[in-house]
Amino acid sequence: MRLVSISLRNLRIRLVATVLTMASIVVATALYAGILTMAEQTKARYEGSIGGYQAVVGPKDASQLELVLNTIFNVGDAPALFPLQACIDLREGKGFSRRGQVRYAIPQARGDSVSRFNFPVVATLDEMFSVYEWQKAPLRFDQGQGFQFGWQDLKAFAEALAAHENALRAGETSPPPRPQLLPAWKQCVIGARVARTLGLAVGSEVVPVHGKMGEFGYHEHPEATCKVVGVLAPTNSPLDTTIFLPLGVHYLIDGHEGGVFVVEIPPGKTPDDAKKLPVSPGRLGLTAVIVDPKDHFGARILRTDFGSRPDAQVAWPQDVVPKFLRQIGNVADALAVIAWLVLLVAAVSITVAIYNTMNERRREIAIMRSLGARRVQILGIIVGEAALLSFFGALLGLVVCHAAALALRGLVEDQTGVYLDWSVVPVWELWLLLGVTALGGCAGLLPAVKGSMTQVADNLANNY
Amino acid sequence: MIHLRNVEKRYARGSESVLACAVDRLDIQKGEQVALVGRSGAGKTTLLHILAGILRPDCGEVEVAGARLDQLGESARDRHRGRHIGMVYQTFNLLQPFTALENVLLGALFGRGAGGDARARAELLLQKVGLGERMHHRPRELSVGQVQRVAICRALVNDPDLVLMDEPLGNQDKATGGQVLDLLLQIARDGNKTVVMVTHDPQSATRMQRTVDLSTLRGAAVAPAATGGGR
Numbered sequence: 001m002r003l004v005s006i007s008l009r010n011l012r013i014r015l016v017a018t019v020l021t022m023a024s025i026v027v028a029t030a031l032y033a034g035i036l037t038m039a040e041q042t043k044a045r046y047e048g049s050i051g052g053y054q055a056v057v058g059p060k061d062a063s064q065l066e067l068v069l070n071t072i073f074n075v076g077d078a079p080a081l082f083p084l085q086a087c088i089d090l091r092e093g094k095g096f097s098r099r100g101q102v103r104y105a106i107p108q109a110r111g112d113s114v115s116r117f118n119f120p121v122v123a124t125l126d127e128m129f130s131v132y133e134w135q136k137a138p139l140r141f142d143q144g145q146g147f148q149f150g151w152q153d154l155k156a157f158a159e160a161l162a163a164h165e166n167a168l169r170a171g172e173t174s175p176p177p178r179p180q181l182l183p184a185w186k187q188c189v190i191g192a193r194v195a196r197t198l199g200l201a202v203g204s205e206v207v208p209v210h211g212k213m214g215e216f217g218y219h220e221h222p223e224a225t226c227k228v229v230g231v232l233a234p235t236n237s238p239l240d241t242t243i244f245l246p247l248g249v250h251y252l253i254d255g256h257e258g259g260v261f262v263v264e265i266p267p268g269k270t271p272d273d274a275k276k277l278p279v280s281p282g283r284l285g286l287t288a289v290i291v292d293p294k295d296h297f298g299a300r301i302l303r304t305d306f307g308s309r310p311d312a313q314v315a316w317p318q319d320v321v322p323k324f325l326r327q328i329g330n331v332a333d334a335l336a337v338i339a340w341l342v343l344l345v346a347a348v349s350i351t352v353a354i355y356n357t358m359n360e361r362r363r364e365i366a367i368m369r370s371l372g373a374r375r376v377q378i379l380g381i382i383v384g385e386a387a388l389l390s391f392f393g394a395l396l397g398l399v400v401c402h403a404a405a406l407a408l409r410g411l412v413e414d415q416t417g418v419y420l421d422w423s424v425v426p427v428w429e430l431w432l433l434l435g436v437t438a439l440g441g442c443a444g445l446l447p448a449v450k451g452s453m454t455q456v457a458d459n460l461a462n463n464y
Numbered sequence: 465m466i467h468l469r470n471v472e473k474r475y476a477r478g479s480e481s482v483l484a485c486a487v488d489r490l491d492i493q494k495g496e497q498v499a500l501v502g503r504s505g506a507g508k509t510t511l512l513h514i515l516a517g518i519l520r521p522d523c524g525e526v527e528v529a530g531a532r533l534d535q536l537g538e539s540a541r542d543r544h545r546g547r548h549i550g551m552v553y554q555t556f557n558l559l560q561p562f563t564a565l566e567n568v569l570l571g572a573l574f575g576r577g578a579g580g581d582a583r584a585r586a587e588l589l590l591q592k593v594g595l596g597e598r599m600h601h602r603p604r605e606l607s608v609g610q611v612q613r614v615a616i617c618r619a620l621v622n623d624p625d626l627v628l629m630d631e632p633l634g635n636q637d638k639a640t641g642g643q644v645l646d647l648l649l650q651i652a653r654d655g656n657k658t659v660v661m662v663t664h665d666p667q668s669a670t671r672m673q674r675t676v677d678l679s680t681l682r683g684a685a686v687a688p689a690a691t692g693g694g695r
Contacts, residue, residue, distance in 0.1 A: 002573070003573070006570075009561055009562065010561075012561075013561045363557075364559055367557045367559060368559075368570065368574060369518070369542065370516070370518060370545075370551055370553075370557070371545075371546065371551070371570060371571050371573075371574045371575070371618070372542055372543065372545045372546020372547070372549075372571075372574035372575050373542065373546075373574040374538075374539050374542040374543065374574075375538070375539065375542075376539070377574065456513075456518045457510075457513045457518050457519050460513075460518075460553065460557065
């Protein structure tokens with residue numbers, strides 16, 4: 001038998017009080033661990049996910065954070081459209097590209113999603129699977145391969161669509177035909193989590209949807225049903241939850257006609273007037289262009305070129321994400337302070353709970369003293385009770401935190417793009433466990449001092 | 465074993481100071497079995513607590529088992545009590561949440577230590593007093609006589625030099641209690657232990673080798689040969 005056995009027994013005797021007091025420790029610890037886990041894994045996720053994105057070109061109207069969050073992390077709706085011309089200039093223009101400062105500039109357009117999980121659909125080029133580099137290497141496939149829709153296909157498509165649109169706007173009786181959705185384009189590549197969650201594989205079919213299931217405006221696009229031709233290997237990034245299909249499909253989906261071209265409204269004209277003005281292939285709307293400058297010089301030129309451009313801007317994930325994470329960190333710090341306050345309240349509740357038992361335990365303490373227990377041993381027993389209570393509470397709190405991460409990881413990923421890895425046990429959890437135990441021990445000091453001051457003779461004599 | 469000289473203990477009651485116990489001289493030799501008698505309020509329990517080191521006298525010399533308790537600090541007296549003194553109370557003072565064996569081990573924990581041999585010693589003692597089958601029962605699951613035996617085992621588990629008993633038969637029938645008391649006295653005799661028992665029951669006092677009336681300890685020197693009685 002040891003002193004700790006007596007502490008444990010005392011906790012067991014007052015089981016209801018022990019459980020109730022422990023509950024507050026469990027909640028506080030789980031809250032604190034949850035906040036730290038979210039902050040840490042968000043940071044890791046966001047920092048880890050910008051590996052393939054050096055620069056993102058997007059509409060001028062959006063904030064850089066909005067642009068980065070939407071393009072890289074699939075968070076929020078696409079902010080606005082900007083003209084394809086910006087991408088043409090990057091790839092073929094006289095200024096930037098002529099100097100050969102860009103390794104790739106891959107256009108993207110997004111807006112639809114798939115399934116009740118709202119996995120985002122990103123329309124892009126086949127370069128996403130051949131030229132684009134995710135953490136310094138092309139994306140790997142678990143199954144199949146990429147689809148076929150290249151830059152020249154896009155340019156030809158834009159010209160045909162612009163010619164058709166201009167004939168319509170000019171009121172021609174026999175306009176050139178609208179480009180058709182070719183069966184060869186109706187292919188898609190899906191991320192690893194999409195395949196796992198929806199049970200899809202090469203050969204499966206995917207139907208893009210507009211809007212969110214159950215919300216106004218939600219509808220399917222059966223005409224754009226695509227066959228899965230490739231399943232990407234897991235990247236533990238938002239790429240895992242993305243469905244890639246050819247840009248040509250995106251523009252020909254029913255209902256997208258109105259938003260295909262970016263129309264500039266000249267001074268003195270109304271939006272309706274602008275709809276009658278001719279369009280050029282370069283006005284085809286994009287939501288983003290993923291750009292990789294070759295070196296610092298290229299990055300500087302890109303910054304200069306797009307700094308004065310009226311229709312597009314460039315965002316640098318390496319700058320934007322750390323700023324964003326600092327903001328998240330501040331929020332996490334504030335929440336952590338709240339969690340510590342909850343923990344302090346829990347510690348006070350331990351003090352009160354044990355202190356209130358001291359009167360009824362005077363005889364028990366006097367008996368132990370009469371057997372030779374020293375004051376410091378009585379102090380140890382009572383502080384041990386508080387520390388054990390806190391230790392088990394903190395341990396349970398950490399278990400609750402991991403269980404919550406396991407249960408809510410899907411929801412969290414859908415809402416924030418952060419994949420919670422519930423199985424990771426970071427070192428700070430050990431420190432938290434020790435810290436909460438120490439805090440509990442301190443909370444037990446006051447009742448322990450009172451208990452150790454118990455008068456032996458008086459309290460033994462009371463029972464005669 | 466026990467030598468008291470000019471010991472006084474007073475309690476404050478309001479503004480008054482009440483003399484609870486006064487002993488001019490008391491000597492008890494090693495292996496002696498002494499009954500301490502006296503009228504109610506004479507200070508028997510106070511004297512027992514002074515001998516145990518639970519109370520410190522206001523003045524005088526208290527030497528018990530080779531230690532000057534009046535000169536020791538509280539912690540040292542606690543340690544001395546744990547190692548050299550076993551105590552049995554009228555209400556036995558077992559801790560209810562603990563089993564019989566654990567109650568005995570508590571005595572060892574605060575005495576000479578509750579290591580592996582303490583457990584063996586505790587089990588042996590419980591078997592010796594006929595509680596081998598009941599050692600894992602809690603006090604409320606035992607009869608009064610069995611509880612008394614557990615209390616005696618707890619007092620003996622550290623192999624003390626001195627056993628102090630405060631009305632150990634007060635809460636039970638004399639026949640059963642007497643048998644258990646005889647058992648304790650036999651064990652004490654076998655181990656040459658000193659036993660001091662406070663009692664107001666003359667019949668119990670006769671079981672001891674010597675009886676000391678507390679009222680005679682003031683103003684008269686009481687030595688082993690001075691007051692006689694018992695068997």
